[in-house]
Amino acid sequence: MTKKNKSATQRRLIPTYIFLIIVSFISVFPLYWMISAATNNTVDVATGKLTFGTYAAQNFANLLSRTDLWGTLWNSFKYAGVQTIVALFVCSLAGFGFELYHDKGKDIVFNILLLAMMVPAVATMIPLFKMMSSFGLLNTVWAFILPTISTPFLIMMFRQNSRNFPVDILEAARIDGVSEFGIFFRMYMPVMKSTYAAAAVITFMNAWNAYMWPKVVMTDNRAQTMPMLIANLAAGYTVDYGVLMMGVLFCSIPTMIIFFVLQKQFAEGITGSVK
């Protein structure tokens, strides 16, 4: 392509650039504002101060005195971490089983499991709450994770991605006398590393963001999660916006780190089984 052609192409793209710049600004601004508000006092926030202020330490101290920030952060990390490990193990095992040992019976089971995708969380909330409460699991990590350990989404994701798993390895390993479980641990898991990474990112994000279910089963303040903590901060009659945005910032730090460090895995995790 000649130089002239190139600059003509770029000129034609000017409206596109303008549009994308506007959309990018709208996308980024609320987050910029959240961070700047966390460093200002509530009066400055309300009057529309957009630059960074000097109240970050003050807001942080107020947040610490008003809430159990460290305990809640630890809860959220614990729930989301355990959820991720257990869900990945259970669902990858199933994806492995469905794809590499597949027969008619298993396909029928798979199609039945997919129906669970249509079951809304709000419809199972009450029976599950009664179940958790009768087993004495309220306010424990088990109540948090049990309903979402096994999801059709993750099983499907592992199943679809298992299609690329080389079957020859499987046969070779069997001839060498490796057990079926051994194949899963020693061959499947290492080969599927990138699928595990994507699945881990999306599972962790979903668990971290969960709000309705924890609100139902975490009745004790000491068991609450970060989303619950910041929702409570905002629920009062007089809201200190500086402190609130400091809390919101803390709730978003893990998700932001994941976003910036693992963006590729995050995008893959979202699209999951769509290939």
Add this chain to the structure above:
Amino acid sequence: MKTIKRKQQLAGWGFLLPASILIAIMSFYPILQAIFMSFKTGSSANLQWANPLTYNYSRMFKDALFLRSVGNTFLYLIIQVPIMLILAILLAQLLNNKDLKFRGLFRTMVFLPCATALVSYSLIFKSLFATQGLVNTILVNLGIFETNYNFLGNTNSARAIIIIALIWRWTGYNMVFYLAGLQNIEYSVYEAAKIDGANSWKTFWRITVPLLKPTIIMTVIMSINGTLQLFDESVNLTSGGPANSTITMSHYIYNNSFGQGVANFGYASAMSFFVFVLVAILSRISMKVGDKRD
């Protein structure tokens, strides 16, 4: 030889057993229980069969607040989902252009709202649109408004803000699907169209949309599913207010079961079964519509 094959098949069943049992116990069993419970009334510890059995269902369709929550949810669905998905396809199409500079940067920025935790973004929008918030300050300073407007205290503006917030949070998310889909389309198809003199509008409707159809159907189903279950935004952005005029179905069901002191499990179950039926029907319809347009 046969026994080895059998052993392998058995191992296969073993692998999928934990996941299958969990889904059965945590999804299928509770939905059946919810159906049973929807025919009962009374406090949570003392549920009795309702008299008549369909009492909760007839109550539901006479409950003005429930009907409003259904109306609100559909309003969000009908306005937000099309705007969001069209915007997402458009952005994906623009960002798929190889001549565009800073593609990665633009993509990251458009995708960035997904990095915000769900409750976080509701609270950010609540603060931005507060009566003493930034948006009001700017509008008053620019002279567009004379005095501060209570966005979240008026039904229509509160609904609009829920929709704006949803579009902000989820457009980039859906764009990722379309970008992935577009990458499967050979770039040469576009070059050929360009040589044939098709403008970008034509290319978009004649090439991009048809080739992305499976992806579009999936995002439609996911968005319908998600919007019908809207909860976080209603609770945290508007608290369902003013006077319950922006409340969603999930929020209302929550209020009837855990939210406001009264645990009306039977009635809440009936309403939640209604949501389940809606999700199932609308997913079926979108799949059918998608199949037909070949």
